[in-house]
Amino acid sequence: MQNLDELDKQLLTQLQVNNRITAEELGYQVGLSTSAVQRRLKRLRDQKVIVADVSIISPKAAGMTVSCIVDVTLHLGNSTVIDSFKDLMATCSQVKQCYYVTGMYDFVLIVETKSMQAYEAFSKHYLMNNPSVKQFYTHVIMDPVKLNFTVRFDE
Incomplete structure (x- = not known):
């Protein structure tokens, strides 16, 4: 697993608040293009930094x-x-x-x-x-x- 840079950490922090946020909105919040966000998220999932995208049910x-x-x-x-x-x-x-x-x-x-x-x-x-x-x-x-x-x- 590679070290996380500040942009990775910002993306992961935002996803933990709302994992339904669009790549476009994430990009706007952290200063990246939509395609750059998508590439980073794919890498984070492939590396098992993001282990699941779930809804927490009571x-x-x-x-x-x-x-x-x-x-x-x-x-x-x-x-x-x-x-x-x-x-x-x-x-x-x-x-x-x-x-x-x-x-x-x-x-x-x-x-x-x-x-x-x-x-x-x-x-x-x-x-x-x-x-x-x-x-x-x-x-x-x-x-x-x-x-x-x-x-x-x-x-």
Whole structure:
């Protein structure tokens, strides 16, 4: 991945505010032609600097009323067990984010379900009945105080 210049950073900052902005408008804002903006955006996508162009939908719009942070500890920390758990979580639709972490836990999951009964079914199937899982702790999110998906270039 190449280093980002100031124009790349300006384009990326604007896209994080509104990814539906036109190349023409982006060019006007950063002082480039439309074709120069298009070339830069293609390069940034090809280099996987821009990994997705998405709309962020409220989970509640899909009936997901229960959000949980789940800390998971595995029995063994060998690469086979860890990779197997990573693969399992990658296929689970209720798991919205999965982090392999250092410290007291092996994984931190962000889980969205339609109800507490649905969360219980998830936890039984993927955690309680999983012989690799030693223990897990669930934090039910009462109020998502801050959700921010932007990457800042000035820090």
